[in-house]
Amino acid sequence: MAKNFRTGMRTALVVLMVLVSVGAFAGGQRASATREIKLANFYAPTHPVNIALNEVFVPMIEEGSNGRFTVQVFDSSSLGAERELTEGVQLGTIEMGVAGGLLSATYPRIGALELPFLFSDFDHVWRVFDGEIGEQVAEDFEDAGLKVLAWIGNGFRVFSNSVRPINGVADTRGIKMRMPENDVYIATARALGFEVVAMGFGEVYNAMATGVIDGQDNPLATLYASRFYEVQDYVAISNHMFSHGSIVMNLDLWNSLSAADQELFRNASRETAILQRRLLAEGSDEFIRLIEAEGLTVTFPDIAEFRAATESVRANFARNYDWAPRFIETILSLDR
Secondary structure, eight states: OHHHHHHHHHHHHHHHHHHHHHHHHHHHHHHHHOEEEEEEOSSOTTSHHHHHIIIIIHHHHHHHTTTSEEEEEEOTTTTOOHHHHHHHHHHTSSSEEEEOSGGGGTOHHHHHTTOTTOOOSHHHHHHHHTSHHHHHHHHHHHHTTEEEEEEEEEEEEEEEESSOOOSSGGGGTTOEEEEOSOHHHHHHHHHTTOEEEEOOGGGHHHHHHTTSOSEEEEEHHHHHHTTGGGSOOEEEOOOOOEEEEEEEEEHHHHHHSOHHHHHHHHHHHHHHHHHHHHHHHHHHHHHHHHHHHTTOEEEOOOHHHHHHHTHHHHHHHHHHOTTHHHHHHHHHHTOO
16 A cells, blocks of 8 residues: 555656646746837837827736737837838837838828828827828838837927027028928928928937037927927927827738737727827927926917918929829818
8 A cells, every 4th residue: 555655646746747847838938938029219208109108008018918028118219210210110120119201202192191281280180190091101101011000199390499589481591490301391391491401300409509400390299308498499389290100010020910919009009099199289288388488489470371381392292193182182171
């Protein structure tokens, strides 16, 4: 009986060791299967985009996947300026990012969304992006290797400078205005009479501080979060174009995900967009107050004059693409 007992104990011990080994192996497999998602953007940490990403997207992905995915947000162009990070997501060296209008040179429909004075307010913007137009432009991103998971916004753009207050087109003469490397942006600033200097976002602060440029255009949230008020004196609330953004994922990575994981990433992106859009809209008046508190002079130029001055930009764009007149008309028709 003692022999049978010892035999039984040895058998039980062997079974236990096998189970422990299998558990350890499985645990190792789970640990090695954890995927880090790098999500890159060029906004400051306090920008509504990064607030929403960190408060909503990161916990929804990490908790919703039970730790199979971890997310690290790289803000402030820490993985490169917009061009570098966009190319990184296209290549798959960066899993996700926030993309803007950089691809407009290859995909002009993306650039059409940033034509001057196309949108009247935030409600108009989201009716466009959440509808047929947004779906069409998302197809262009997909053709470029990027899966759009949600549309977000940088906001309506304003002009800041260190030369003089801007109340009308006559006040823009001689001001060296930095614009993004984007044909529509450059044409818009030239039509308004600025001397245009195209450069990447990461260079702007130092260029203003050293006098290489006199000013820049960006939404108020970016102006404030990037501390441009330290090297600028005047802000003109021109709202001359809406600067859109999108939460994107490398298309090959997206296609490799299970249907359940795709739904997780899609839902997290949409919930992130809801918060980001709300913060953006609620912060507009507050950013004006904050900028004025920093000593900057805020003006509200004649928008009708600015719109008339940029009519050639919209007209030239519409002439260059046979699809553009209907595309633009559809956007304008959604302003109600």
